[in-house]
Every structure is written in structure tokens, then in C-alpha cells.
Amino acid sequence: MLTIKGIPKNIREPLLGKVRFSEVSKEERRKTIIANPNISKKALEGYVAIISSDTEIRSEMKDLETPVVYGIKGLKILSEGDVIEIFPNGTINVLYQINSRHNIIFVTSKCDCNCIMCPQPVDDNEGSLTELNLRLISLMSKSTEELALTGGEPTAVGNDLFKLILACRDLLPQTALLLLTNGRRFSNFEYTHFFSSLRHPNITVGIPFYGDNNIEHDSIMGSRGAFDGAIRGILNLASFNNSIEIRTVITRQTYNKLLRISEFIYRNLTFVRHVAFMGLETIGRGQQNLKLLWVEPEKILRPLEEAIHYLVQRGMTTSIYNIPLCLLPRNLWRFARRSISEWKDSFDLKCSGCSVKAQCSGVFESTIELFRHHIKPVL
Amino acid sequence: MSDKNSHPYIILPFDFMRFSKDNLLLVNLVGEYLFVSEDEFKKLVTHDINRKSDPLYFILKAKHFITERISDPAIELLAVKYRTKKDFLSHFTSLHMVEITRRCNQKCIYCQVSSQDPDKSHYDMNIETARKTVDLIFMSPARSIKIEFQGGEPLLNYDIIKYVIEYGEKQASIKNKGVEFVVCTNLTRATDDMLKYFGDNNVLISTSLDGPENVHNFARRYRDGTGTYRDVINSFERAKKYVEPSKISALMTTTRYSLIYPDEIINEYVKNEFRSIFVRPLNPFGYSKQKIDEIGYDSSEFLIFYKEILENTLKTNLKGYFIEESFASLLLTRILTPFSTGFVDLQFPAGTGISGVMYGYNGNVYLSDEARMLANMGDYRFCLGNVHKNSYRDIFYSDTIVNLIRDSCAESLPGCSDCAFQMYCGIDPVRNYATQNDAIGYRPTNDFCLINKEIIRHLFEIILKNDLDKMDIFWSWITGRNLSEVRIKA
Numbered sequence: 001m002l003t004i005k006g007i008p009k010n011i012r013e014p015l016l017g018k019v020r021f022s023e024v025s026k027e028e029r030r031k032t033i034i035a036n037p038n039i040s041k042k043a044l045e046g047y048v049a050i051i052s053s054d055t056e057i058r059s060e061m062k063d064l065e066t067p068v069v070y071g072i073k074g075l076k077i078l079s080e081g082d083v084i085e086i087f088p089n090g091t092i093n094v095l096y097q098i099n100s101r102h103n104i105i106f107v108t109s110k111c112d113c114n115c116i117m118c119p120q121p122v123d124d125n126e127g128s129l130t131e132l133n134l135r136l137i138s139l140m141s142k143s144t145e146e147l148a149l150t151g152g153e154p155t156a157v158g159n160d161l162f163k164l165i166l167a168c169r170d171l172l173p174q175t176a177l178l179l180l181t182n183g184r185r186f187s188n189f190e191y192t193h194f195f196s197s198l199r200h201p202n203i204t205v206g207i208p209f210y211g212d213n214n215i216e217h218d219s220i221m222g223s224r225g226a227f228d229g230a231i232r233g234i235l236n237l238a239s240f241n242n243s244i245e246i247r248t249v250i251t252r253q254t255y256n257k258l259l260r261i262s263e264f265i266y267r268n269l270t271f272v273r274h275v276a277f278m279g280l281e282t283i284g285r286g287q288q289n290l291k292l293l294w295v296e297p298e299k300i301l302r303p304l305e306e307a308i309h310y311l312v313q314r315g316m317t318t319s320i321y322n323i324p325l326c327l328l329p330r331n332l333w334r335f336a337r338r339s340i341s342e343w344k345d346s347f348d349l350k351c352s353g354c355s356v357k358a359q360c361s362g363v364f365e366s367t368i369e370l371f372r373h374h375i376k377p378v379l
Numbered sequence: 380m381s382d383k384n385s386h387p388y389i390i391l392p393f394d395f396m397r398f399s400k401d402n403l404l405l406v407n408l409v410g411e412y413l414f415v416s417e418d419e420f421k422k423l424v425t426h427d428i429n430r431k432s433d434p435l436y437f438i439l440k441a442k443h444f445i446t447e448r449i450s451d452p453a454i455e456l457l458a459v460k461y462r463t464k465k466d467f468l469s470h471f472t473s474l475h476m477v478e479i480t481r482r483c484n485q486k487c488i489y490c491q492v493s494s495q496d497p498d499k500s501h502y503d504m505n506i507e508t509a510r511k512t513v514d515l516i517f518m519s520p521a522r523s524i525k526i527e528f529q530g531g532e533p534l535l536n537y538d539i540i541k542y543v544i545e546y547g548e549k550q551a552s553i554k555n556k557g558v559e560f561v562v563c564t565n566l567t568r569a570t571d572d573m574l575k576y577f578g579d580n581n582v583l584i585s586t587s588l589d590g591p592e593n594v595h596n597f598a599r600r601y602r603d604g605t606g607t608y609r610d611v612i613n614s615f616e617r618a619k620k621y622v623e624p625s626k627i628s629a630l631m632t633t634t635r636y637s638l639i640y641p642d643e644i645i646n647e648y649v650k651n652e653f654r655s656i657f658v659r660p661l662n663p664f665g666y667s668k669q670k671i672d673e674i675g676y677d678s679s680e681f682l683i684f685y686k687e688i689l690e691n692t693l694k695t696n697l698k699g700y701f702i703e704e705s706f707a708s709l710l711l712t713r714i715l716t717p718f719s720t721g722f723v724d725l726q727f728p729a730g731t732g733i734s735g736v737m738y739g740y741n742g743n744v745y746l747s748d749e750a751r752m753l754a755n756m757g758d759y760r761f762c763l764g765n766v767h768k769n770s771y772r773d774i775f776y777s778d779t780i781v782n783l784i785r786d787s788c789a790e791s792l793p794g795c796s797d798c799a800f801q802m803y804c805g806i807d808p809v810r811n812y813a814t815q816n817d818a819i820g821y822r823p824t825n826d827f828c829l830i831n832k833e834i835i836r837h838l839f840e841i842i843l844k845n846d847l848d849k850m851d852i853f854w855s856w857i858t859g860r861n862l863s864e865v866r867i868k869a
Contacts, residue, residue, distance in 0.1 A: 212441035214451075215430075231452040235459065264441050267411055268456045270717050305867070313854040313865045314716070331867050 001093055001106075002343040006072035008090035009057065015067060016095075016132065017048035018139045019082040031139060033084060035075060049086050051075065083139045085132075094343075098141050102341035105133050105147060105164060107154035113182050114222030115208070117249055117293050119284040119366075120152060130160040137167045140175075148178040148206075155185035162198060169200045176202045178245070182226060183207035186233030196240035204243040204273060207234060210254050212264035220253055231268075238271050245274040250304070250323075252295040258307035266314055275311055277304060278339075279322030283366040290370075297327045297374050308335055325360045326375050333359075340364060353377045386426040388436075388445040391457070395420070396799035404839060409460035410713060410802035411442045414843060464802065466719040467726055467734055472775070473521035474723060474735035476748060477512060479504050479533035479540055481740050485565055486602045488674055489632060489661055491752050495531070496602070503536045504740040509543050511766040512738045517550040518771040523557035527585075529748075531740075534568045544580055561585050565599070566614035567607050571621070574614075578621030586611070588629040588651070590637055590644035597636045598674070615651060628705075630657045633681060634674040641687035649700055657705035658688055660830055664749070664813040678829045685830075686837055696852045696862060703856035710838055712857050713803040723747075725805035725831075727795070729787035732763065732780040742766040744774050746783065749809045761809050783808050786819055794822030800835045 017033035024032050029046035036052050037044060041060040044050060049067040052058070053075040061068055069090050078084070081098035096103050107130075109123035140147075147168065154161050161179075168177055177200060186192045186205070207230055211217035214227035221227075237244055246265055248254060254261070258277060265275055282290055304320070311318040320332060321339035328336055338361050346365040351357055354377035363371045391407060398404040402414045415423065419435055422428050423444070430436045439445045446453040462469075481502040482495045495502045504512075516524060526547055528540050544560055551558035561583040577584060588611065589595040596606025618627055631637075631644060648656045660681045661674065692704045709722050723730030731746040738744055742765045745751040750761030761783075764774040787806050789795040795806065810827060811820030822828045841849055854865045 213437050216437070228452050231456065235452075235455060260438070260441060267442075267717050268460065309867045312867050313851065313858075315858045315860065315865075335867075 001095070002077065002097070003094070004072055004074045004077065004092045006051065006069040006090045006092065007057075008086075008088060009068040009070070010065060011049070011067040011069070011086060011088045011090070013088065015049050015086045016135050016139070017084065017086075019051075019078050019080060019084055021080050033086070035078060051084075051086070051092065081141050083136055095136055096140055097342070098144075100342050101146055103140070103144060103147050105136065105149050106151065107133065107149055107161060107164065108152040108157050110156035111151060111153040111182075112156060112184065112223060113153065113226055115285065116220055116222060116253075116289050117251055117280055117286040119281045119286050121284055122152065128157070128160065130157060130163060133164055134167050137164065137171055140172060142172060142174060144172055144175045146176045146178065147172065148180055150180040153182055153185075154179060155181050155191075159194075162194060165195075165198050165200050165203065169198065173201070176204070178204050178206050180206045180247075182221065182230060183233035183237075184226060184229030186236050187229045189236055192233070192236040192240060192242075196237075196242060204245050205237055206245040206247050206276075209246045209248050209261055209265070210251075211257060212260045216253070216257070220251070234269055234272075238269075244269075244272045245276060246272050247276045247278055249278045249280055250295070250300050251280055251293040253293070255295050255300045256303050258303045259310055262307045262310045266311065266316065270316075273317065275316060275318045277307065277318070277320050279320075279361075279363070279367075281322065281344075281364045281366060282370065283364075287366065294370065297323070297371070301327075301329060301332075305329065305332060308332060322361055322364065324363055324371070324375055325356050326354070326378050327371075336361060338362075348372060348375055350375060350377050353379070355379055387430065388426060388428070388440075388447050389449060390424065390426075390445055391443055391453070393444055394797060394799040394801060398836075398839065398843075402843070404799055405444060406799045406802055407442065407444055407457075408802070409443070409457060409464055409717070411460075412714065412839075413438065413442055413444065460717055463717050464719050467721055467730070468728075470521045470523075470734075472519045472733055472736050473523060473721065474525050474527065474730075475516045475519070476527045476529050476735065476737045477504070477509075477543065478530060478738060478740045478751065479528050479543075480531040480536040482535045483530055483532040483565075484535065484568060484602065485532065485600060485607060486604075487599045488670075489598060489634060491662065491664070491666075497535055502531070502740060504539050504742075506539065506542060508740070508742045508766060509539050510546060511742060513543055513546050513550055515738075515744070515766050515771055515774070516547070517554050517556065519775075521556070523559065524551065525559045525561065528560070528562045528564075529737075530563070532565055532568065533562055534564050534573060537573060541576070544582065559583065565607060565611065566618070567601075567610040569614045569618065571617060574618045574621040577618075578623070578626075581626070582622075584618060584622060584627045586615070586627065586629050587632065588615075588647065588653070589631055589634070590640055591647045594634075594637050594640050594644065594647075598632065598634050612651065619652070624652060625654060627653070628655050628657070629653055630659055632659050633661060633676075633684060635676050635680075636674070638676060638680055638684045641684055641691055645688060645691045645695055645702070648702060649695060654701055655703045655705050655708075656688075656692065658685055659706070660685075660826070662749070662810070663826060664752070664810065678826045678833075681830060682833050682837075685834060689837075693849055693852055696855070697848055699862070701855065701861055706834070707838060707853075708856040710803055710835055711853050714835070714838065714842070715853070716857060722805075724807055725803070727787065727789035727801065727805060728784045729806045729808050731761075731783060731787075731807065731809055732775065733784055736763075738766065744769075746779070747807070747809050749807070749813055753809070753813055761812075783818060792819060794820075794825075794828065798832075800832055803835050804831050 018031055019035055020032050021035050023039055023043055026046055032047055033049045034047045047066055052070040053072050055071050057070045079098050083096035085093045085095055109126045111122045210220040217227035218224050248261055308318055320336045325333055340361050344365050345362040346368045347362045356378045393405050393407040395403055395405045403420045404414055406412045428436045443453050443457055482497050484497050533540055547558055563585045566586045589598050592608045595608040599607045689704055689707055695702055709720050712720050723735040737748050737751050739751055744763045746761040754762050763777050763779055787808050789801045795801055808818035812818045815821055851865050855862045
């Protein structure tokens with residue numbers, strides 16, 4: 001998550017609001033955090049907070065009761081319409097970027113799996129984030145194209161997930177949702193029935209697949225029963241005609257099984273909408289287990305090409321995420337997506353002269369060191 | 380079987396055959412296949428494949444040949460796949476063939492329908508019979524209905540075709556069903572008005588083209604004995620003005636004379652811009668010895684020809700012209716995909732009556748086209764009733780259908796029950812009766828069985844070799860896309 005920091009004043013609890021750079025109506029102020037205001041003291045009343053890049057607090061704000069964060073470096077990364085959360089210590093988390101195509105709702109840190117490459121630490125003692133997320137959804141722009149519900153395991157919050165989906169359905173009717181889940185909870189037919197009855201017009205369920213059998217999949221997911229649960233979940237989801245995407249992270253464990261995984265998907269789960277093969281993100285457990293997970297990018301090309309060809313032959317839709325174009329043979333470029341969130345995305349100095357940089361996913365900031373020897377500009 | 384099996388894994392149902400010196404072919408009950416060596420096979424069946432040391436273990440497991448537990452979702456996946464493969468059963472009769480007239484302006488040398496002179500109009504279906512036929516058709520529970528106009532030459536009774544289309548569309552919209560029409564015509568009497576009407580009403584045209592002029596005219600002649608080739612080509616050219624090319628297809632019936640022209644036949648199809656060719660062997664039933672000597676051949680001769688023509692078709696595709704051999708395409712769909720195909724000849728239980736049914740010009744309802752031919756010869760055992768006299772229930776719940784379907788499940792048929800190709804093949808009990816005097820039939824001398832088995836085996840040989848070009852072409856046929864779309868070459 002993108003984070004900036006400043007000097008706090010009058011902040012007693014976390015505050016959430018939509019960033020604006022110019023004055024708004026009294027009604028709107030309850031939801032608005034105004035940035036770098038250049039207006040009279042009276043006009044500053046009623047905002048959630050004021051944020052400023054000024055190194056000193058301005059005189060007209062001094063005796064104001066409105067929370068203020070000043071001395072912020074990097075305030076210019078914010079755009080009108082972003083949603084931020086301000087903490088009493090002056091930290092500002094950017095929860096929503098209006099100009100990004102990679103916005104998420106972080107549903108929970110809880111999870112019933114423990115994947116060896118998971119970028120996100122599990123926290124089973126975390127309090128509920130649902131109220132915050134509902135407010136966040138209410139502050140997002142209706143023109144948001146896509147939104148991912150992620151975690152942790154979003155279904156770990158049970159019915160609260162349904163509240164979030166309903167809020168998205170009602171407040172963001174144009175927004176496509178992607179629910180990233182291990183799929184196990186959907187092995188409960190009633191849960192799947194409830195989920196499906198929400199009738200969100202555009203939601204895809206993205207489920208990871210690390211093997212064509214329970215033994216290999218479960219060992220990567222760090223949990224017995226993960227495969228069986230996911231299979232039953234997918235069958236239940238399919239019985240209600242839900243849109244399903246299968247996601248396979250390419251690691252040393254999976255890279256030479258991509259074809260087998262594709263075969264299994266085609267023969268058993270032909271109805272899935274999309275199959276994505278994803279480059280590894282090396283933070284969290286992905287970093288801790290790097291030695292176990294890392295495979296030289298050159299080695300994955302042949303198996304990846306075979307798997308993609310297998311799926312394309314059969315008319316299935318497939319994509320490659322998180323692998324820069326210069327590492328892929330040209331015939332795979334059309335499958336590569338610009339999949340990395342802007343704030344995680346990184347390019348090497350070498351990339352500045354690259355002719356296809358604008359179409360490239362780049363690499364995860366966390367992974368750039370590992371890729372440095374492999375990437376080269378396409379001229 | 381139980382979870383407390385002393386063996387490390389449970390073997391799920393599959394059939395197998397020795398495929399070559401080195402290979403056995405295993406096919407499970409949903410049509411997934413695997414080639415294994417004899418040694419691997421022995422280990423498999425003696426529960427001796429080691430999970431830790433043998434990568435075959437996971438391949439067998441993923442393809443659902445083995446499982447550790449009966450509670451495994453493998454069983455649920457198999458159930459889903461089995462339902463998918465047998466999906467044709469859930470719709471009941473969707474193909475309805477209607478003999479619009481028994482009259483024909485041609486007298487082809489292989490015709491088994493005792494066709495009548497073009498001037499004998501009492502062999503036409505009349506409007507009352509047509510209406511009752513359509514009423515019966517739309518009592519089928521199938522959600523989409525296909526009505527095929529047959530003959531004789533159906534265009535000789537064009538008004539009734541139009542009537543069935545118009546009345547059929549009306550019934551379809553009342554009953555909220557889809558309906559599709561196909562006219563099976565030799566095209567020689569097709570006027571521009573007719574072709575325009577077919578184009579405007581999305582009627583598919585299924586015609587016959589046996590090859591270049593000499594091959595075609597050898598078999599397909601007017602009643603005076605002159606060849607029909609030029610008129611067919613002329614009509615076909617005109618048809619292209621009104622009907623989308625993808626909506627015109629042709630059957631190619633193989634005579635002894637065709638056997639030496641595999642190249643010329645494909646070239647003729649390409650020249651006329653067909654996108655598919657359906658190579659069919661003669662249906663040998665009902666011919667005299669003399670006739671068989673004149674036009675017939677052994678199934679082995681047909682198979683050599685079929686393989687040559689398949690090879691030529693593949694080469695033509697590789698050169699950049701899309702043309703599929705429809706029979707291979709059907710079989711490949713059954714072998715390589717999880718889906719079911721709607722082809723009446725390739726299903727267990729038999730498609731007779733429950734997938735396809737034939738209505739005679741006089742309102743008689745027959746189990747199939749061949750059942751109609753038998754009736755013409757005086758044997759009415761596969762006639763189910765008449766649209767004027769009998770109800771839907773009388774006809775489609777008749778003992779004739781029930782008994783025949785019961786006796787056509789591959790799982791219990793001698794010669795089919797242990798055949799590795801069972802999931803890809805089908806049965807036609809009426810044909811068995813007609814050719815072998817027994818609806819169950821006797822496989823070792825059954826041409827239908829010999830030909831299907833060898834074609835399936837031949838396709839598996841190509842699959843085993845895994846030639847990338849050929850596999851890409853196969854997938855372009857199965858998915859109906861151009862070769863470039865199934866490839867990922869830049």
C-alpha cells in the first residue's frame with residue numbers, strides 16, 4: 001500500500017476521507033479531506049481533516065479543531081478523488097487511487113491456508129475491517145472500472161463478505177469485482193448459494209491452483225484439504241453460473257507442471273472464464289522462502305509456452321501476469337498483461353530506453369534485484 | 380471399494396487395449412485416455428505404482444484412473460464429466476427428419492430409398508400430414524429442435540417445405556424453443572427464389588458432391604442416366620449469392636469408383652469453396668450381389684481411401700485453406716474434449732428415436748432413416764406409429780423404442796462392453812438388424828464396427844505421434860477456428 005507521512009495535529013483516531021484540492025459544499029465536507037487548501041479559516045470548518053505539504057502549520061489553521069497533517073512530503077502523489085486513511089501518528093495510507101486500475105478492498109488478514117509464497121502475513125487476531133471497508137466503498141468513484149476483494153482470505157469473514165459485495169453492487173454498479181479466494185469456503189453449498197443470490201452483475205472469483213492433485217496443491221497451500229475444498233468450491237460456484245478465474249503462480253514447484261495443470265483445468269473445469277499464470281512476488285513468505293521458490297526466468301519459458309498453447313488450441317482465455325516482456329518470447333507478448341499495481345511496479349534504469357515499456361508489466365519492486373541480470377531493453 | 384483399502388490406491392473404471400508393440404491405451408469412463416508401457420500397466424493393475432518415486436502416479440491420479448479415497452472429489456468430477464459426455468440424453472429427440480416427398484428427379488446408383496417418378500404426386504407429404512408432423516415434433520421436450528427436410532428430393536414439394544418452416548417457426552415461438560431447418564437436397568431443382576428463401580430464413584443446405592465430374596456423375600445421375608454434376612455446380616454457385624458459405628455443406632458418398640481419386644475429390648471441394656467434407660462409406664444394406672460388385676468394396680479398401688483423404692485434407696489445411704473432414708472432427712471432439720456431440724450415429728445408448736427420428740411422407744414415424752427403408756421393403760418392425768393415428772406417448776414411449784434403447788447400452792453389449800473405444804463410438808441397432816438380422820449384432824463381421832474402430836485407432840496414432848501441425852489442425856476443426864487462431868506463433 002502506498003503510504004506518506006506528515007506531522008499530525010488534533011488526530012485522536014484513524015480518519016477516512018476522500019481527497020479534494022478545492023473547496024466543497026458543507027454537506028460534502030463530512031466525507032472530505034482537503035489538501036493544500038488556500039482558503040479562509042471559516043471555509044476550512046467541517047472537513048474530516050486538512051493535509052498540507054507546508055512545513056509549518058499555517059496561522060489560520062492554528063486554533064482550528066479540525067485534524068491537520070502538515071509537512072507531508074510526496075503529497076503530489078495524491079489525486080482528486082483518492083481515498084486516504086490518516087492515523088494519529090501522521091501516517092497516511094492511500095486506500096484507493098482514482099487513477100489506478102488495481103484498487104483493492106483488503107477484506108481481512110485472516111486465512112485458513114499458509115501458502116509458501118504468500119506476500120501477506122496472516123493475522124488471525126485482527127479486528128473486523130468491515131466497517132472501514134464499507135465506508136471506503138461509499139467514498140469510491142462510481143467510474144471505478146475494477147476492484148479486487150482480497151486478503152488474507154476474504155471468505156474468512158463469513159457473511160461480512162456479502163455486506164461488502166452488496167455495497168459494491170449498490171454503490172458501484174459499473175465496477176467489475178474480482179474476489180481472490182482459495183475457494184474452500186464455497187465447498188459449502190449454502191454459502192455458495194447465498195453468494196450467488198447477491199446477483200452482483202459482474203463478479204469473478206479468482207482461485208489459485210498449484211497442482212493437478214491434492215498432494216502437490218496442498219503442500220504449496222500449506223493446508224490439507226485445500227485442493228479438495230477448492231474443487232468442490234469451484235463445482236458449487238459453477239452450478240450457479242459464477243464467473244471463475246484460475247490463477248497459478250509460477251514457482252520452482254509449479255513451473256514444470258503448468259501443462260498438466262492446464263490439462264486438468266480443461267478436462268475438469270472447462271467452464272472457467274480465464275486461466276492466469278503469474279510471476280512470483282517476493283515479499284512476505286515469498287521473500288522468506290525465496291530459495292525454495294525461485295526459478296530462473298529462462299527455465300519457465302518453454303513450459304509456459306506449452307501451457308499457453310494448450311489452452312489457446314482449445315479456445316480457452318489465458319494470460320500472463322507479472323512477467324516483463326523482455327523475458328518472454330514475442331509470441332507470448334499478446335498474453336502478457338500490465339498486471340502490477342502502479343505502486344508496486346518497478347522498472348530498472350536499463351528500461352528507460354525500452355521500446356515496449358508502455359505495454360510492459362514491469363516487475364514487482366520487491367523482485368527487481370532478482371530480475372536485474374535477466375531484463376534488457378527491447379529496442 | 381472402501382476407504383479402508385489395504386492397497387495404496389483404488390483403481391477407477393477404465394477400458395484398455397494393446398495399441399502397439401510398446402503401448403497400451405487406457406480410456407476411462409469419461410473418455411480421458413493415456414498411453415502406458417506394458418510394464419507400467421502391470422504395475423498399475425497390481426497396485427504397485429509408487430507415489431514417491433514414480434511420476435506416473437500423479438498423471439494417473441489427475442486423469443482419474445486411480446484415487447486414494449472414494450470420498451475424493453475425483454468421484455464428483457467424474458460424475459460431472461460423465462453427465463457432460465451423456466448430455467445428449469437430457470434433451471431427448473432434437474433431430475426430426477421429414478420425408479417431404481418420396482419423389483426424386485435423380486436415380487443415384489447407391490440410392491436405397493425406392494424413389495418415385497417426379498410426376499407421381501401422391502408420394503408427396505400433404506399439408507394435413509405436415510401440420511400433424513410439426514405438432515408432434517414440437518411435443519418433444521428438447522429445447523432446440525432441428526428439422527431436416529429429406530426425400531426423395533424435397534425441393535419437388537417446395538410448398539410443403541415452406542409450410543413446415545412457417546408453421547414450425549410459429550410453434551417454436553409458442554413453445555419457446557429454438558428451431559433450425561436443414562434442407563437435404565441434390566440442388567438440381569433449386570431456383571433462385573428457393574435459394575433466396577433459404578438464405579433469408581437461415582435454412583442450412585446439406586447437399587451431395589461426390590467429387591470431380593467423372594466421380595460425381597458415376598454415381599449421381601438423373602433418371603435418364605445423365606450426370607448431375609454441372610447442374611449441381613451451377614446451383615451451388617447461385618446458392619452462394621444468397622446463403623452464407625458456412626451454411627452450405629456437402630456429403631461425399633464413397634463408391635468403388637471414388638477409391639482411386641482421394642486427391643481429386645479434395646481438390647474439387649476446395650475449388651468449390653466448401654469448408655467441410657463428410658466422407659461416408661456406402662451403407663451396404665439392401666443391395667444385390669450384382670450391385671455390390673459394381674459399386675461396393677471391402678471395409679479395408681474404404682479405410683485405405685479414408686486415411687488418404689484425411690491426409691490430403693490435413694495437407695490442404697496446412698497450406699492455409701480451412702476444410703474439415705467432418706467424421707474425423709466428430710470423433711476428435713469425442714476423444715479430445717470433455718463435451719458430448721450431437722451425432723446420432725455415434726452414441727450409446729443408440730440415438731434412434733431418442734435423439735433422431737424420421738417422419739415418412741404419409742405420416743408414418745420411424746426410428747431412423749434405415750427403419751424407413753426396411754418399411755419400404757415390407758418390414759415394419761421399427762415403425763413407431765403414424766402422426767394421424769397415434770399420440771406422442773404412443774410413439775415415443777412405445778415398447779419398440781424402450782426395448783431397443785435398453786439393448787443398445789455399450790456397457791452391456793458383446794464386443795462393445797470391453798472395447799477401449801466405447802466412449803468415442805456409437806451403435807445403430809436398426810442397421811445391425813438390417814445388415815446382420817439382429818439388433819444387437821455381431822461385431823467381428825460388422826462393417827460399422829470395423830470402420831469406426833480403425834478410424835478411431837488411426838486418429839489415436841496421429842495423436843500419439845503428437846505432430847504439432849496436425850494437432851493444431853485438429854483443434855481448428857474441433858473449435859471451428861482458423862489455424863492461426865489455435866497457434867501462438869508470432
